[in-house]
Amino acid sequence: MPDAPFVTPELLGRVARGDRAAFAELYRLASPKLFPVALRITQRRDLAEEVLQESFVAVWNQAASYDPVKGSPLIWMTTIVRHRAIDQRRRRSNLADATAGSDEALLALVAGESDRADRGAELAALSRCLDQLEPQPRQAVLLAYVHGYTHEELAGRLATPIGTIKSWVRRSLERLKRCLDG
Amino acid sequence: MxxxxxxxxxxxxxxxxxxxxxxxxxxxxxxxxxxxxxxxxxxxxxxxxxxxxxxxxxxxxxxxxxxxxxxxxxxPARAPAAPARGSWFDSLWLWRGATGFAAAVAVALLVYIGVFATQETPPMPTVVAVLSDSKSGAPAWIARSGRDDQVTVSALGRQTIDAGHSFQLWAIAGGPPRPLGLLSPVPGRGIAIPSSAVPPTGGVLAVSLEPAGGSPTGQPTGPVLFQGKVFSNPL
Incomplete structure (x- = not known):
C-alpha cells in the first residue's frame, strides 16, 4: 500500500517562511492524524478542538525552530499536541476516572491492527518490549502516554505511593530503551 | 542538576x-x-x-x-528573517564616512575575525544533508557537522535490515562514488566521518544496500535506497 502523503521538512520550511498555502496543506495532511491524539487525551471533543487549534497556531509561530534533529515534522507536531492536551486535561478539576481504559483495552490498542506495514513493525517491537515489563509498571507507562496521566493520578488509580510510581516509570523507561536498542 | x-x-x-x-x-x-x-x-x-x-x-x-x-x-504573512550579520555590518557601514574607508576595512576585518572566531567556540551542530528514502521521499538519515571537523550520520528512525546486509554510505561528487562507511540502523548511533570526506555543497550522500560488511568491490553493488544533496558544506 502506498504511503499516505507525507509531511516533509520542506513543507514545514515553507511554513517557517510564512507561506500560508503551505500551512493550509500542512493542516490538511496532519490534522486528521493529530486530532485523534487530542481526543484520546482530553476525552472531550470541544477541548480536543481547542487543543488542535492552539497547537496549529503554535506550529505556525514556531515552525522556524523546527530542526530535523527533533524528528519527523509529524513527530514534532505530535509532541506539541500531546503536551497541550495533557495541560488541558490537568486543568480540569474532576477528572473522570471512568474514561481511562483498562489495561486490556490499552494493550489491545498497542497490539491493534495497523494498515501500514512499516508502522506495524515498529508497533510490534514496542509491544514486545512493553510485554516484558511487570503488569503494573506497564500499565503506568501506558496510562501516562495514552491518556496523559500525571504521577499523582497514576498513584490514585493504581493505589500505589507516588514514590513507587516514579520509580516504576523510571525503571520501565530504562528497560524499554534497553529492549528496543538490543 | x-x-x-x-x-x-x-x-x-x-x-x-x-x-x-x-x-x-x-x-x-x-x-x-x-x-x-x-x-x-x-x-x-x-x-x-x-x-x-x-x-x-x-x-x-x-x-x-x-x-x-x-x-x-x-x-499577516511574515517577511523572511533578516540575515543575522545585518546589524553589525550596517553599523560598520555608518562608520565608514567618519573614519575613512581603509580604517573601516581594517576594523571590519578585525570584527569579522573576532565574530567568527567566537562563534566557533560553542559548536552548534548544523545539518549538512538529509537523506530521504528513494521511493517514498521520507527523510531517513541525517548528516550533521559537530565538533572536531567531523560529520555524524545517523538514522532518523529505526531502519530495518536483515543480518545478511549492511547500509553503506557513499560520497558522490562528479567521479565514481567514494565509500564513507557502514551505517547503524539504530537512531542515536551515528557514525562519524571527517568533514573533508563530505562532498561540497551540491554533492550527494547516498546509502546503498550491500552484503554484510560492505561492498566487496569498493563500488555500490546494491540498490541506492536513500540519498540527499549536501546543502551546507561543513568546511
Missing part, C-alpha cells in the same frame, strides 16, 4: 515525552532542547519509540470551524 549525565538526560527526555513531567519542569526542558542538540536527540528517540501508538489511531478529520479559528489567529 547535572544535565551532562547522559543517563539522567535520557530519563528526563523520557518523562518529557511520556508526559509525566510537571508543566514548569517541562517549560525548563523546552529551553534546554532549544539550546542543546543532545537533548533534541534524546527527545527524538523517545518520541519515535512511542509514536507507533499514535500512528495506530484511525484518522479523524476535525470540523471546519477549527481551521477557520486557526486562520483568524495567524496575523
Amino acid at each position: 547535572k544535565y551532562d549525565d547522559p543517563k539522567l538526560r535520557e530519563l528526563l527526555a523520557g518523562r518529557y515525552v511520556l508526559g509525566t513531567m510537571p508543566r514548569r519542569a517541562r517549560a525548563r526542558f523546552d529551553r534546554l532542547i532549544a539550546e542543546d542538540a543532545a537533548f533534541c536527540a534524546d527527545v527524538r528517540e523517545w518520541a519515535e519509540i512511542f509514536a507507533p501508538i499514535d500512528a495506530a489511531e484511525a484518522p479523524v478529520a476535525p470540523p471546519q470551524r477549527v481551521w477557520r479559528a486557526i486562520e483568524t489567529q495567524l496575523g
